[in-house]
Structure formats: structure tokens, C-alpha cells
Amino acid sequence: MFEFNYLQAKSLSEAATFVAAHPDAKLLAGGMTLLPTLKQRLAQPSHLVDIGGLPELRGIEVKDGKLALGAATRHHEVAASAVVRQALPALAYLAEQIGDPQVRNRGTIGGSVANNDPAADYPAAVLALGATIVTTRREIAADDFFQGLFSTALKDGEIVVRLLFPLPQRAAYVKFPHPASGYAMTGVFVATTKTSIRVAVTGAGPGVFRWSAAESALAKKLDPSALDGLAVNAADMNEDFHATREYRANLVKVMAKRAVQKLLAS
């Protein structure tokens, strides 16, 4: 680990001031990605600005048909929240599948979404549910937010404050966890509203994506068999020593079918 300065922000505006003053600063919330990155000397921030404890970034509530989660809400809090379990049980289930107990008790939803790890679980829910990412400067639609491998629409110094999830009619998440890390080797989140069905895939490709062919097929017939003739292009998938791109492409279909099955049973 390289040397850095630690700054604990007392408010969101102070955090924004710190980040503006120090261009090489990094925001620290749960630190579940950032700290291992620092330990492996893969990053050298001048300052860590700790926003993990800010009251402005906390809170779980349902308002105007939307579930609002503060960006510093920890995965375990989402998994255990009576509000989330009642309003959006698929999201509580997803949070329960993230990493391990240590990660779930430290990691935050805002951190996960801002980092946009291609195998993280939350981006699948955010994209499939058409959530809105509220930042210190604006509101960003999920469809515009995720921009591939560790890239988002966030500008320098912009901080994720809250996530707003429109409540779906039904939703389900299924993932095949990576054996070593617990990240999604492939995870599929399916959500239906009165007017649409959305299918988001994480882990398989270089970033979370919507499987539009599956959405069209399921709009005609909401059943796992609707996906029988479909396939994602293996050339667009990730490959590493754990799994080939062809295997991941097959997993997308298998997980999507299971997610639809689960949605129908919900």
C-alpha cells in the first residue's frame, strides 16, 4: 500500500469540497473494492475521503412507488431490511448473494454501482429495474449510467447519493457465482412492469447489458421456453481461466431461463 491522507467528511458538501480540492483523491465508503486495490498497489490516491458514515447517504424507504436506498446502505442492510423484503424481495435476495458476510457488512450499494465492476450483482438490478441514480449534481437513468468495464456516466467529483428503484410487478435474480470470488460468473435480473419486461445480464460480458432479444421474446410469451431459440454472441463475452466465452454465453441463457422461472413462481 502506498501512503495516503485520510479525510473524514462531515457532510456531503464537505466531501465534494475535499474531492474538488484534491484531484487524486478517492471516495471511500465500504472500501470492499478500493482497499484490496490499494493493498495490491494498483492505485495511488493522494487522499481517501471517507463518506461511509454520512447520514445524508443513508436511509431505506418506499415513496411515490419507488424504493429509495441511500448510497452508503450496506448489502447486509438491504438483505435484512423489512422494507426491501416487502417492496422488492428480488433486490433483498440479490444483496444476500453478494460476496461473503464480511463484504456484505462493509460494502455499499453506491460503491458497487459507482465502481461498475463487470461482475458485480447490483448493476443487473439497477439496469433491469430501470432505476435512477441520484448524484450530488443530477439524476441519471440506469440506461445512461453504465458505460462498460468500470466506466459510468459519473463525472470527476460527482458523488452517488441515492438510488431510486421503481417498484416492478414482478422481479427475480439468479446468478452463477464465481467459485473463488463470489462475484457473478453470470447473473441475470428479470423485471416486469405493466408495460415492459427488462432483462439485464452481469458477469458475462465486459459490462452489464440488457439482452434485448430476450426482452422481445418474453414480451410475446412470458415463459422460459421463449428463450429456447435465442443465444448471445459468445464473441462479446468475457473469457478467463475460470470459464470460456462460449461457456459464459451458455450461462446467460441458462440463468435467464431460471430467472424467468423464478419470476413466474414469485
Place this chain on the structure above:
Amino acid sequence: MSDAHAANRREDLRLITGRGRYTADWSLPGQLHASFLRSDRAHALYDPGSGQLLTGSFSDYFMPRAGLIPDIRLNDHPVPSKTNVLGAKGVGESGCTASLPTLANATLDALWPLGIQHLDMPFTPSKLWHAMQAAKTG
């Protein structure tokens, strides 16, 4: 520097307390279970092009965890060796000596109907899937 004289070493008697124990002398309940668990990798992996270590952390290198081990019952059935007067055998790797061929046999038994008669470890899901696809199309 080369010097044939032995170092004039003195032990610090304050550090010799007699409280240490050899780990080889420990036998904890269920300790043998741990030796059945293996990573899916026998060794580190490097990218042949860049030289980059691919198994650089436990998020890539699979570390077996206690929660993954199924219920297994262990029974002792000692049979003295006939190759030496003591009847002694090495049992240093007793866990993996049995578990790896058992897993390999079970895997091949499952794949046998597809005509697959040989497969090398590690049996990752990806490798099994490819073997099954090849058997179906070939």
C-alpha cells in the same frame, strides 16, 4: 566474505520457555477433513504473453472453505504394510490420496454415457460443459 570459523552463537535463555509446541503434534477434532478440500488449481497461473500473475489473490485463486465440505464420515481401517518389518506406511496425504480419485471416478461415471472416458483435473464447470458439448457434437 568467506570465513571458515563457526559463529560464536549464544542462545538467549530468556526466550527458551518450554511453552512452544510442534504443530505436527497437534490433532484437532475434524482436522483430517481439511485435507480433503482442494483448490481447483494445483499451482499458480501466469499469463504466457505478459507474465502477469493470474492467480494473484483469493478472488482469483480459489481457496477452499470449510463451508464447502459435505458431510463425510471417516473410519479407520489400519492394515499393516507387508513390505517392511514395522508394517509402517506413509499417510502424509491421506485426505487427498482418497478424495481426488474419488472425485475423478464420480465425474467420469457421470460423463460415461456421453462416451467421455478421460478428463484431466481441474473439473471446472466450463471444462465439463465443453467436454459434454464436444461429446454431443462429435
